[in-house]
Amino acid sequence: MVRKTHVATTINGEPVEFLCEARQSLLEVLRETLGLTGSKEGCNNGNCGACTVLLDGQPVDSCLVLAVEVEGAQITTIEGLSKDSRLHPIQQCFLEDAALQCGICTPGFIMSAKALLDRDPNPSEHAIRFQLAGNLCRCTGYDKIIRAVQDSAKRMAGQNK
């Protein structure tokens, strides 16, 4: 039997402990061990961004993080974005702008968009396209995703006033 390591971390603001093998990715532990299946596996090698989570505030492909590495870290997943009965403005704008079709890439895009708007509340279209280039979408042609991020920026600016 493979020996497992104990890891204590914080996910979506709550302390979480789990046991894992060294070879298990953060994505695998989130999905299989902790039941947080909102982060999706599209390629398992860092080329599609469907598994994007925030690790200490930075967007990362959770398939390229070992679960044993997150001891003491702060992790935000798609499940942690909406804090109360309301959707986060980015989630709401994705719905209103029809920025999803099959929806499999959506959690990853929303997490990357959050990371972007946390840093740059008013990004240019080029900046959005550049910063979201690590997230692949095959359905939408990206157009409505870009509009949704632009609209999110406006809405979040309005809320912060």
Added chain:
Amino acid sequence: MTPKSERKKYKVIGTRPIRHDGADKVTGRAVYGADLRLAGIVHGKILRSPHAHAKVKSIDTSAAEKHPGVLAVVTRADMPNLKNKIADLGEGSVNLAHLGANVLAHDKVLYKGHAVAALAAVNPHVAEEALKLIKVDYEVLPSVTWVMDAMQDDAPLLHNDVFTKSMGKRASKPSNVPTHIHFEKGNIEEGFQAADVIVEREFKTASVHQGYIEPHVSTALWNQDGHVTVWTSTQGAFTARAQTAELLQIPVSQVTVVPCEIGGGFGGKIAVYLEPVAALLSRKCGRPVKMVMTREDVFEGTGPTPGSFMRVKLGATKDGKLVAGEAWLAYDAGAFPGGVIGPGAMCVFSCYELPHAKVDGYDVLDNKPKTQAYRAPGATQAAFACETVIDELAEKLKIDPLEFRLKNAAKEGTRRVDGPVYPRVGLVETLEAAKNSPHWKSKLEGKHRGRGIASGYWFNIGLKSSVAANVNNDGTVSLIEGSTDIGGTRTSIAMQFAETLGITAEAVHPRVGDTDSVGYTDVTGGSRTTFATGLAAHEVALDIQRQMRERAAILWECEASQVQVEDGAYCHKDKKLTFAELAGQLGHTGGPVVGRATVSPEGASNGFGTHLVDVEVDPDTAKVTILRYTAIQDAGRAIHPSYVEGQMQGGAVQGIGWALNEEYVYSDQGRMENASYLDYRMPTALDVPAIETIIVEVPNPAHPYGVRGVGETPIVAPPAAIANAIYAATGVRMTELPMSPPRLWAAMSTGKKS
């Protein structure tokens, strides 16, 4: 474009409500195939061939079976012996013996990535370790991965029981060409004799993949009572059930397929791969077995769309009238017969009024994964060839390429080369919308820049759809439909239902049923779902409306025929009840109201689009930048315009990827060298501009709301439009896809031709 008066007619259609499954999808709660959690679930993995073509002499699984944590191993020996039998998959048909041999290889492996054996273990890592312990003895055979090589007499033969069928006759010698298709109209010789200008060119395209972000995934439980339940990512639960039952040689009643949320399909999630294998593993170990493909498995083991070689010849008179067209098309089918040459041959000249035409099409076997449908299967390749030649003819005739298309555009009464005569269609309207668009009217300035135009066509197939509905006493309706929802069809179907019944879109709760909960429904494919399942939903609404009138008649002690429906409310003399008020009274007027409908619209209707693109070509690196892009399409009637635009934008960008960079790169040994998203190079957000859209509405006479399917047409025009724009920018006519930088640079550096 819809006149304002018509728009006003509708309360729901043409609006943009939030999709019903939206909150689940933006919060990560929606359950896709891989998200399924069941007690006692174990994990299956597939061993795949490292060779493109080899005899499988023996498979030794004994070491893997003994590996700790392994619960079951299966090979071809565990599959029932399947006879040749043709099964209809909705968007094409398949021979079950071939499908079985694709799912688990029999005596030969026919492509790198071909499944050879499978096992289930306590976790995916143990399963992967154990795969390395399966010993397969191969005798490697020569392989072939280019369609024209595969057609040669001395090419490596994939199957010794495949004989060319041509015009009803079977050849005597086995070959790699299962089918030769031939269509003809008019008299081709006479046609070309009447031509003042003739252009003939040859084209090549590489295999490309559908590229859905969700890998194939299936979980099966072969229960101790003998019933098999399969949770899967599929475009059609009923076809998945039929294929699984046939491959396992059990009755369909013994199989339930539960369609999970599906992370993209584009035609590639119709044939089964994992479902029967997971079921076999589950039967052996008595536990639910989940199987998820890796991205490499998806590229190497599932449906690309054909690589092709095409020759297209078109003739026109001096005044710009097309008189004759001839096409010779060879598409690869991959490892098993039944590629998409049929629709390719039907579509090649589908945009034009062509008095004389002849098309020959060949389905060709080679050592690639069995090709599958990909968004307008076969049409994109053909349009690349035809629309490039059209552009060159227009240039030779010194006629504007848009005007040339308008002059020759297919319209009501045009007979396609394969026989059908078009009813009212909207190609001319898309060309006129293109002509009047801000994009076409804008001036393109700057060096190394060019503008291109191309049109595209695809069918809307009919097929079978079922919808059921339950009226709730608060005036909402639960709608159960058989079409899996890949891009928002729950909502476009619910909106048609709501419109007919006179309630809001939000008052409908649409749900995709499993194969035990709803009537038989064909695949989500062929641009049919909003069209055909929408039609079924409309009929369910009429059924409910009829029953609700009867209930009102009971309340008011009148005849049902005396109850009028006005604006969704039920009226008789001075009495009036809204739908919700009446729904609240069902309990004492006879109990629940349940509606149902099944439809099977005959034949296919037609969708046309025209695309405009501006490009800039870097003169030193030959890299193409898309500066501006406009997609115009006849949607018949746009039910939810945002999702219609989304289909147009998504298809355009897939087409841009196909045009510029996507391809299967093969080694000399027939191995795919770029089986990852890193090297397969699908467009990122940074590779494309905003995609402008213009929806044209020429109502479909075959649908009560005039719906035309919109899903597939948008991928057809882009490669040709971009090739024409590249020509305008560089003077180089590209005749090979993808028009990747090395290829375009080579063409630009060698005397301005490809």
Added chain:
Amino acid sequence: MNDFEFQTATTVDEAVSLLAAKGDRARVLTGGTDLIVQLRENLREADLVVDVKKIPELIQYSLTEKGLRLGAGVPCYRIYGDEAIRKAYPGLVDSARIIGGWQIQSRASIGGNLCNSSPAADSIPTLIAYNVICHIAGPEGRRTVPVAEFCTAPGRNVLKRGELLTELEFPAAARHSGGAYLRFIPRNEMDIAVVGAGAWVQLDAKGETIERARLALAAVAPTPLFLADASAALAGKPATEATFKEAAAAASAIARPINDKRGTLEYRKHLAGVLIERSLVGAVRRARGEKWDPHV
């Protein structure tokens, strides 16, 4: 992927002794964006993975008048997020901003990119152009190696059993100097360089003559290539298009690429010249204090 033992080292000595004990069965983990993929795809195997991101020396950097000392494990996003580095070493920022997408840059380090030793690595031509010194710690103590000598073959380098790359030392940014990195990829992001080109120049006070230059290429040979002769030939030449074109011709001539899935031999030789010329233009403009954006 086979399971392995995971250890977190908190000092260089601890890391070195862990690595020395397991030899080539041990792997160093910084961002993991190459290593985890290679382990998963069975391209590399390991019995032990040593996380060095808790070693202060490896995740710090300092920018002084002596130059930049960059910890080998500093992730890319911290590099391009630092205004002072952006100003002093814009070529380094060019590289850091295009290694993978943002998610990769949150984790991947320049040191890791160097130790992965891919012929197509996006940071190595930059490091060569800036004449970086690699600081290495090992069981025998510490040593330094010029970065141009670091890679020895695809995926291979000078690190010996138990050795760890700790720091990259960039010489002080000289007056009237500038660096730039450009690569060619068919997409606009998320791609591997078909060819990459790094350039560094120092101009005279008037900004007209090249005093010193260093040019390097990626993806045209088994290792990233320092163009020693072409660099030397630039000294004393006017910073004009004709000079850049000479360098471009020299770069094309020296490139010895292969045909593969990412490009043809002829195309890569051609691109080597195009990109050297363009990166030289960028380096010269920056040396003159002008703005230059490699993405336009």
